[in-house]
Every structure is written in C-alpha cells, then in structure tokens.
Amino acid sequence: MGAKFLLTAADKVVRGEGKFEQLMVASQEIAASTAQLVVASRVKAERNSANLGALSQASKGVTQATGVVVATSKSCSEMVEESGE
Numbered sequence: 001m002g003a004k005f006l007l008t009a010a011d012k013v014v015r016g017e018g019k020f021e022q023l024m025v026a027s028q029e030i031a032a033s034t035a036q037l038v039v040a041s042r043v044k045a046e047r048n049s050a051n052l053g054a055l056s057q058a059s060k061g062v063t064q065a066t067g068v069v070v071a072t073s074k075s076c077s078e079m080v081e082e083s084g085e
Contacts, residue, residue: 006030022076023071031066034059045082 006026012018038059045052 003030020073020080023073027066027069027073031063035060 006023006029009018009022009026011022011059013020038055041052
C-alpha cells in the first residue's frame, strides 16, 4: 500500500469521492511500515551506524508528519460534518 494508497486516498478526498478516515488510515500505515523498517534495520545494522541514525531521524519525521495529516484530516472531517455536506 504505502505512498500510493495515501495519494489515492488524498485524491479521492479532494474530488469529494473519499473520506478523511481513509486518508488517516493510509498515513498511519505509512508510519507503521516505517517503524517496522527501523526495527528490522536495528537488528541488521551495526550499533553506531550513521545510516541507522539517519533512518531513525527520518522515521521521527514520518511520525510527526503522520500526526499532522491525521490531525488535519480529523479537523477537516469535523468541519464537513458541521457544515452538513
């Protein structure tokens, strides 16, 4: 799934054919996949690997971005519900 699923969900929401919940789920799946990658990399990489450090930092960025997408989607969903659309 991943990024393609997220883009598809975002496209559908913009066109009024999708739900914000789908966008939130897609974002959370990307964050979960990224976390799995970091865990798997920790098993294989050397303890003080610079690449592992960079991957961990990137994972934190993905987690933060996911939080923003989820919060924004939730807020937009509530606004749409309140407007009665």
